[in-house]
Amino acid sequence: MPPSPSLRPAELRLRDALDAAVGGVSRAALAASVERLIGRYRAGGAADAPILSGSSDVLAYAVYRMPATLAACRNMLQHSVLRLPPIVSVIDMGGGTGAAAWAAIEEWPDARVTVLDQVTDALALGRRLRAAEGGAVDFVPWRAGSAVPEADLVTVSYVLSELAESGREAVVRSALGAARKAVAVVEPGTPSGWQRILAARSVLLNAGWRVVAPCPHQGECPLTGSDWCHFSARVERSALHRQLKGGELGYEDEKFSYVVAVPGDRAAAVDEGAPARVLRHPGKRKGLVELELCRPDGSAGRAVVTKRQGAAYKQARDVRWGDSWPVG
Ligand SMILES: C[S@@+](CC[C@H](N)C(=O)[O-])C[C@H]1O[C@@H](n2cnc3c(N)ncnc32)[C@H](O)[C@@H]1O
Known part of the structure; x- marks a missing residue:
């Protein structure tokens, strides 16, 4: 069947790479991993040990979550890129199988992207998924608290929820320390994900950085009560995704919250008349x-x-x- 014309190229290429990676792997084992991961992520809370434990979990994560986290990262970058300086290097902290790297290379094809993560199976799969791709993407073992190499942009995508509160602030601070031009943090678009984004936003603002997206101002968030700031990215579901996660719909809408900031002394990169x-x-x-x-x-x-x-x-x-x- 020809691909749906609404699919963007990175999504299509990732779908092909995932289909190939799943190859002869038992669908029952993968479905069991998907079920366990869904339960664990729904339960929330900081993780004492890596949630992705082993190659089956990692492959399951890549099939059922990575297309959605890629779509969220891509959407976030598209909404910020006009307000960012040129980016030639990216560090993705807690990058797992590399969703943010796919989004970054799509936005800046000549950038060098380094994915850092504690789960070596995730890094290995990320490398395999990129094998047929262009662009310079490295996958490097790393644990929060260790040094982070410098880059123009540092991304932290769907990581904070796995850390204790003190660990979250420390990760945002190391992102700040490593980023030369911008920091981007993205979380699930739930009320608690948004709270983590608000906390990250405060760390960024208190360090003298300026928010360039989504907020068009540097003040307190005006949303109160039952309202929270989140956005939505449509993800076309592959046959494999439907098979493993169930459900009939041909798409799902990934809700996400995010913040993108640049150093305050780079005000020239910021459009003061923000829309x-x-x-x-x-x-x-x-x-x-x-x-x-x-x-x-x-x-x-x-x-x-x-x-x-x-x-x-x-x-x-x-x-x-x-x-x-x-x-x-
Ligand atoms: C939900 S996954 C998100 C993966 C990827 N960023 C994405 O958007 O698809 C969370 C990732 O954070 C990583 N992570 C969590 N705590 C970590 C820590 N203390 N040090 C290094 N990586 C960590 C996990 O190993 C996992 O790959």
Whole structure:
């Protein structure tokens, strides 16, 4: 069957690489690993020992989670890239099988990316998955607390939830210490994931860095009550994914929260006239579009764009959750 035209190339190539990696591996063993991992990640809480224990867990993680974490990282980078300086090197802390590396190489094909992780099976699989790919990606054993090499951009993707609170702050601080131009942290788009992002954001701001995405301001987050800042990336599901995780839908929507910051003394890289951020799927009704926005003045609230606003209305019809507003 020809691939769905809505799939982006990295996703397609990763799908092929995963299908090849799964090869003759027992589906029952993989499904058991998927079930165990789903239970463990749902339970949450810091991990005393690596959650991914052995090659079956690692392959299961890559099949059922990596396409989604890749989609979240890619979405995050797409929403920040215009506000970042040029990136030629990336360190991915706790990078596992390399989801953020796939996203980074897609954004900056000439960048050198180094994936650091404590699980050597994850690094080995990550290397195998990249074997047919271009781009310079290295997979290097590392444990939180050890030195982190310098790079333009340091990413920390879906890692903080596995660490105790003190460990989370320490990881964000080492990311800050290693990053020359930017730090990007991404977590699941749940209320607790968002709390971890808010804590990371505070560490970044207290170190004098500036947030370039998703927040269009440097102040307190205006979201309160039952609301939390998160975004959504659509992931097409492969036959293998459906087989291992169950469910009939041909896609799933990965919810994620994130923060991207640059050093304060690089204010030149920051567009001072930041546009607002669209915080929800826009509500579309006949002749009007409702946008839930986080604004540069630090407030959040609704904006209504009507047909009378001509060009703005046309843009509002196409704007998506997570985009900047106004467009361009
Ligand atoms: C949920 S996975 C995320 C993997 C990858 N970043 C992604 O987005 O798909 C969490 C990763 O963090 C790594 N990790 C957790 N605690 C760590 C520690 N103390 N030192 C090194 N890596 C750690 C795990 O080994 C695992 O690969």
